[in-house]
Amino acid sequence: MLKGEEKTIKQGTIDSPVQLTQEREESAESDQVLPPTSATKGKRKLDLQGESSKWPSTPSKRKRDSGLRSHTEKILSDVKNIMNNVKQRLLNHDNNKLIEFLTTEISSLEEDKREQVGVFGRTGAGKSSLINAVIEKKILLSGSICACTSVMIKVEANMKNKKYEADIEFITKEEWYYEMPPRPWNDVDEDIDEKMSAIYGKEWKTLSDENLKDPKNFKEIPEFLQSEKKNLTCASAEELSVKCAKYTRTDSTVREKERKRWYWPLVKCVTVRVPNNALLQHVTLVDLPGTGDCNESRDKMWKEVVGSCSTVWIVTEINRAASEKEPWEILESASSLMGNGGECQQIHFICTKSDQIKDSDNKSAADFRACVKEKVIEKFCKLEKVKKHFRDDCFKVFTVSSEEFLAKKQLQPDETEIPKLQEFLQNLNDCHSETFNYVSGAYGILSLIQGARHTEVAGKKNEVCTELNENKRRECYEVQKSMNDTEIAFRKYLSKGVENSKKTCQEKLESNLNPKGVSGRGFHRILKCVVRNHGTYKPKNKKQINLNETLASCLTDSIDEEFRKTFPNERKCKPFNGVINKFSLDTKSLIERFTDVKLQLIFLKTEEIKMKTKLNKEIRDRKKKIYNSLTERIEKSMKECYEKAAGFKGEDTLKNMKETIMKHVLSSKDIMFEQAKEEMLSRLRDLMDYILKTLEETMQKSIELSLKTDDYPLPDFEAELEEVQKYYNDLKKRQEEETPQICFALLGEAADA
Numbered sequence: 140m141l142k143g144e145e146k147t148i149k150q151g152t153i154d155s156p157v158q159l160t161q162e163r164e165e166s167a168e169s170d171q172v173l174p175p176t177s178a179t180k181g182k183r184k185l186d187l188q189g190e191s192s193k194w195p196s197t198p199s200k201r202k203r204d205s206g207l208r209s210h211t212e213k214i215l216s217d218v219k220n221i222m223n224n225v226k227q228r229l230l231n232h233d234n235n236k237l238i239e240f241l242t243t244e245i246s247s248l249e250e251d252k253r254e255q256v257g258v259f260g261r262t263g264a265g266k267s268s269l270i271n272a273v274i275e276k277k278i279l280l281s282g283s284i285c286a287c288t289s290v291m292i293k294v295e296a297n298m299k300n301k302k303y304e305a306d307i308e309f310i311t312k313e314e315w316y317y318e319m320p321p322r323p324w325n326d327v328d329e330d331i332d333e334k335m336s337a338i339y340g341k342e343w344k345t346l347s348d349e350n351l352k353d354p355k356n357f358k359e360i361p362e363f364l365q366s367e368k369k370n371l372t373c374a375s376a377e378e379l380s381v382k383c384a385k386y387t388r389t390d391s392t393v394r395e396k397e398r399k400r401w402y403w404p405l406v407k408c409v410t411v412r413v414p415n416n417a418l419l420q421h422v423t424l425v426d427l428p429g430t431g432d433c434n435e436s437r438d439k440m441w442k443e444v445v446g447s448c449s450t451v452w453i454v455t456e457i458n459r460a461a462s463e464k465e466p467w468e469i470l471e472s473a474s475s476l477m478g479n480g481g482e483c484q485q486i487h488f489i490c491t492k493s494d495q496i497k498d499s500d501n502k503s504a505a506d507f508r509a510c511v512k513e514k515v516i517e518k519f520c521k522l523e524k525v526k527k528h529f530r531d532d533c534f535k536v537f538t539v540s541s542e543e544f545l546a547k548k549q550l551q552p553d554e555t556e557i558p559k560l561q562e563f564l565q566n567l568n569d570c571h572s573e574t575f576n577y578v579s580g581a582y583g584i585l586s587l588i589q590g591a592r593h594t595e596v597a598g599k600k601n602e603v604c605t606e607l608n609e610n611k612r613r614e615c616y617e618v619q620k621s622m623n624d625t626e627i628a629f630r631k632y633l634s635k636g637v638e639n640s641k642k643t644c645q646e647k648l649e650s651n652l653n654p655k656g657v658s659g660r661g662f663h664r665i666l667k668c669v670v671r672n673h674g675t676y677k678p679k680n681k682k683q684i685n686l687n688e689t690l691a692s693c694l695t696d697s698i699d700e701e702f703r704k705t706f707p708n709e710r711k712c713k714p715f716n717g718v719i720n721k722f723s724l725d726t727k728s729l730i731e732r733f734t735d736v737k738l739q740l741i742f743l744k745t746e747e748i749k750m751k752t753k754l755n756k757e758i759r760d761r762k763k764k765i766y767n768s769l770t771e772r773i774e775k776s777m778k779e780c781y782e783k784a785a786g787f788k789g790e791d792t793l794k795n796m797k798e799t800i801m802k803h804v805l806s807s808k809d810i811m812f813e814q815a816k817e818e819m820l821s822r823l824r825d826l827m828d829y830i831l832k833t834l835e836e837t838m839q840k841s842i843e844l845s846l847k848t849d850d851y852p853l854p855d856f857e858a859e860l861e862e863v864q865k866y867y868n869d870l871k872k873r874q875e876e877e878t879p880q881i882c883f884a885l886l887g888e889a890a891d892a
Contacts, residue, residue, distance in 0.1 A: 236848070237851040250573060254422045309407060478528020487560075636816070666793060
């Protein structure tokens with residue numbers, strides 16, 4: 140999109156991205172290319188209407204964008220064919236060290252980075268209807284049958300065939316047996332009763348342990364007993380949604396004698412694949428439970444997925460968007476996993492069922508929707524716990540009507556705001572840097588091959604090697620210096636956090652162990668679940684309890700600001716104050732002076748970009764583990780006391796559990812918080828060592844193979860180089876001309892090319 144270009148969605152017929160799938164396949168003749176992305180220039184403000192310059196306007200503009208995408212896909216296909224032929228010719232050539240390196244480099248060009256969009260919201264808020272409307276397929280059931288709150292559902296594209304498929308992943312039978320409540324069963328938690336009733340019926344308490352573990356209970360799902368995935372394949376979305384129901388939902392209206400088994404308590408994740416869907420090509424929508432789970436493997440997967448979401452949708456009904464507690468509690472409880480402990484860059488607060496708002500004497504429906512957006516934004520601005528992880532301009536509000544988008548009875552499609560979400564997802568697909576990264580890498584490899592075929596400039600190669608090695612040494616020193624400064628800052632802030640933790644841990648723990656307005660009997664059941672689940676539990680219709688996060692809160696508070704500055708989620712901002720992205724062998728100036736080795740230097744430049752892209756991805760993954768190590772180390776320190784507390788039975792159980800937890804914290808506080816600090820610093824140092832080693836060894840190997848391999852004969856690929864260079868220059872030229880604004884915020888690596 141051109142900078143400064145205003146975009147609005149006009150009323151009338153909307154050609155959605157899903158409807159344009161076929162058109163894209165027929166538009167390969169377009170002579171324009173949608174290039175990869177670069178960093179955003181300027182700072183966006185909170186968007187009251189959910190509208191900004193990134194939203195395309197007219198159907199003709201969307202058709203043109205479709206043609207651009209089609210042409211980009213054609214480029215990728217052409218260059219892949221070229222490189223497959225190059226690889227085959229190299230493999231047929233006499234093998235040597237350089238050819239081994241080149242074939243490995245060609246193989247490593249392939250990538251499939253998927254953007255994940257997490258969808259949160261309470262049951263009945265309209266998540267399933269929203270996902271169905273956005274992808275224009277009724278793939279998820281909605282309506283009278285209640286969705287369960289613990290199953291994660293991923294929706295992505297089926298790129299292999301035209302079937303609707305679902306993979307159902309179960310927890311292990313050992314995990315299920317552990318989840319069963321210990322006897323006596325006369326006073327079990329509501330959540331546990333719901334799970335047991337789904338599998339065994341409402342009379343489950345009358346069954347013996349032997350009956351509960353009888354394989355006959357699971358005869359419909361032998362995959363569960365065999366620890367395998369169950370695959371469902373259907374010809375239509377409707378058929379698949381019905382087949383998936385027993386694994387993702389329950390129906391409390393069915394009488395016991397007519398009862399069917401509902402297997403959702405045994406399911407860890409369901410992955411649904413939809414054919415012929417342009418929006419999901421590089422994007423996965425994930426219908427997420429609001430919090431983690433008492434099952435360890437399901438909880439681990441939930442945390443990993445939440446931490447991998449680049450965007451989060453919080454879904455609630457429009458008539459109580461600002462007042463309803465649950466969506467805001469979800470946002471607050473997951474904010475650290477999404478922010479410093481994750482890679483989330485955008486939060487979309489989606490108010491559903493906007494068609495139910497009618498014009499009145501006092502206010503039009505449009506004014507009411509605008510008023511709702513304003514109130515939601517005002518509330519977000521007051522959430523200090525959330526805002527310390529995100530910039531103001533990451534938050535947007537949408538008022539949508541899934542039903543009206545499909546029915547088109549009262550509102551125009553653009554008034555439902557579903558097209559805006561579709562365009563957002565399409566832009567995520569467009570941001571996908573697969574094409575540029577592949578073409579750039581191919582251009583570098585072919586440049587190296589052709590450069591290596593010229594053996595008459597050995598003296599100049601030695602001179603260039605000397606300068607390159609000196610540049611590498613100087614740049615690595617700058618990287619190390621900046622990272623050392625980061626470690627010093629981390630130690631300073633964490634040390635303050637340790638002292639604050641020692642002073643306040645008793646008070647913080649007291650508020651969790653003695654909550655206001657909860658009876659002793661009720662809290663007895665809750666605390667029992669907390670200690671059985673290693674310090675965390677979400678009671679039904681109540682706020683989550685997480686003793687580990689509570690105890691680690693002073694440490695995380697002390698480091699949050701410095702951590703976010705060091706490891707920003709925004710792709711336009713780079714880790715360690717951008718020092719890694721500034722790393723350069725200065726090949727540009729060397730090319731001007733040493734034209735005889737220009738091709739080898741072009742290869743080194745593309746290798747440098749490829750290496751930094753790889754490093755940024757690795758840093759993004761590792762920084763989550765570094766941040767979460769504080770809470771994880773606290774949980775590890777508390778493990779022994781949780782196990783002891785979980786073992787209490789009979790009279791005074793609640794009192795004994797509380798005393799055990801408090802006594803353990805007070806006796807170990809001088810060690811526990813210091814250990815958590817050192818755990819984070821240790822992981823930070825490991826990352827710093829990895830970065831320096833990668834910079835030094837990767838570039839050293841590339842320098843030697845590109846400039847010290849005169850003895851290795853290679854085939855001639857001059858024609859292939861010319862063709863790939865033409866594609867590369869075309870993509871590079873379009874990089875800033877056509878890239879949607881959102882892409883600047885989401886992807887930055889390709890811009891450094």
